[in-house]
């Protein structure tokens with residue numbers, strides 16, 4: 001065939017047509033034949049294998065049972081309303097449950113018909129049940145899909161209602177796969193296939209859709225997963241090399257007076273080993289003549305600000321200006337104060353620029369930046385404005401990277417002909433596997449050590465019924481002179497409800513901790529900035545002992561005397577957020593505490609989150625656990641990154657394949673940077689082909 005069969009628009013596939021074609025495009029993003037071929041099943045059931053009810057155990061995954069359904073009835077009210085039915089197979093009985101589509105299912109089952117039920121058992125009240133099982137009368141199975149390993153394709157409500165449910169998609173795909181024999185080209189080089197003993201592409205595609213047996217299915221999966229991850233890594237790494245080759249950067253070659261003096265006279269403590277290592281990494285970058293683009297990860301309190309400051313001093317010693325950008329005014333203020341204090345007596349001019357900076361002060365700052373007299377500028381988004389022009393900006397430090405968009409960062413660069421070095425700091429540790437994919441083209445520095453002498457925060461999980469005990473503990477802490485945060489969740493969809501929770505909470509706290517012995521601050525998102533600032537300041541100055549707030553205090557606020565963090569409805573927070581919140585305490589010399597308050601009813605994920613928080617304070621461990629619980633889809637930064645575009649690989653479950661793919665990609669590019677060797681020709685073509693329509697995702701620069 002001269003034209004590319006696999007690029008045929010999807011509506012030309014037999015059984016699709018214009019209307020369904022439109023739906024497939026809209027609902028699943030499938031435009032062409034080859035895209036349908038990469039729409040892989042999300043699971044398979046072994047149609048030859050039936051379980052018995054008495055074989056079910058807590059590890060049971062999706063299983064298939066055969067038996068009779070009886071006693072379907074609606075139970076419960078409102079959100080708990082559900083259809084419940086008994087399912088028996090002679091060895092036992094299990095409950096089947098439907099929370100949605102009750103009407104539709106209710107009258108469907110006949111007592112004398114034998115059914116095949118497919119689903120995942122879970123435990124409730126010490127009994128097993130299956131929620132939303134797939135049910136099919138024995139004998140009614142679709143003959144055309146009678147493989148032993150039946151694939152399952154995810155569909156959408158819209159597609160199902162137009163006859164494109166799981167089975168229909170399966171049929172289309174199977175027909176297409178069979179017609180595509182001879183058209184599916186090999187996408188990996190002979191060398192890689194030999195080395196990893198992979199099966200050919202075509203065999204993999206056919207077997208992923210209708211596997212002959214479990215063994216070949218595993219091989220097909222392995223092959224397709226590897227390929228997917230490998231090309232992403234190849235691309236990221238090539239991008240990194242290209243950028244490095246092309247980029248020009250300021251060469252900070254001198255270690256000068258300011259840094260030396262700071263080190264000798266100002267540094268009040270010994271740097272941790274991790275801080276030393278990271279400073280070395282950054283310095284090497286900034287002295288390479290290439291532009292640095294580095295992500296600095298470190299848990300809250302690991303001393304990132306100090307690392308940033310020392311690098312800023314290096315820039316200044318080399319005759320450059322630097323700036324530090326923070327996501328909020330409170331944070332910018334705090335950084336400013338910290339840095340000014342560190343710099344006392346060093347004769348380095350630093351200023352603060354935020355939305356609140358008055359016009360007159362602003363003018364002076366602009367002028368001093370242009371003359372070069374102002375060496376350090378700290379601020380918020382205000383730094384990005386076009387009116388802010390530097391004489392020679394050498395280093396940009398960005399705190400809490402996820403709050404800034406890519407476009408904003410790009411703007412900072414343009415403030416110089418030679419772009420400044422960029423150091424992005426984040427306190428939200430990213431699991432290594434995710435970082436590899438998300439920031440695979442960036443350089444990564446990790447501070448994995450806290451300054452010595454910190455007492456680990458003690459964390460406890462209380463059910464709401466223990467509130468009196470909580471209050472007792474709080475009184476005790478306040479008596480010892482400590483301050484306390486109480487945080488309420490704020491989730492966009494139910495902002496009103498959350499606000500009410502917070503107000504109720506505030507009132508009950510005010511009652512339990514009344515004036516004049518106690519004073520309580522309250523801060524939430526609906527307050528005006530000056531009002532917020534006033535309440536925060538009262539707490540910072542120690543005029544109030546308790547701060548009731550929504551998650552606005554999540555980022556960066558530093559009150560060393562606050563030693564207790566109470567998180568209400570803790571089950572409603574994600575792990576990384578809980579960890580961030582906990583990081584607000586434990587900054588002073590005193591023993592600090594974090595108390596997670598929750599409802600008694602917890603989902604198993606909720607329970608795991610609480611347990612993880614109580615067990616560990618290690619941000620990386622928490623990030624890993626978070627990734628495992630939620631999957632990459634909900635992790636910060638993944639939305640725009642393409643991590644979610646993965647068709648078959650899973651960066652959590654396929655960590656080993658990912659690491660292998662990255663190593664191999666590195667190896668290949670080390671030998672053949674531009675993929676010019678004949679043996680790599682296929683890789684090169686494939687790379688161009690795969691990514692020609694994709695924007696540069698995952699790139700921080």
Ligand code: ADP
Nearest residue numbers: 269270271272299300301302303304305306451
């Ligand atoms: P991060 O920005 O990573 O959350 P900070 O830079 O704000 O952490 O540091 C937290 C606190 O620890 C600050 O008060 C800082 O002065 C202090 N600190 C930083 N490095 C050290 C160190 N090596 N030894 C002792 N204290 C340190």
Ligand code: MG
Nearest residue numbers: 301304305556
């Ligand atoms: Mg910080």
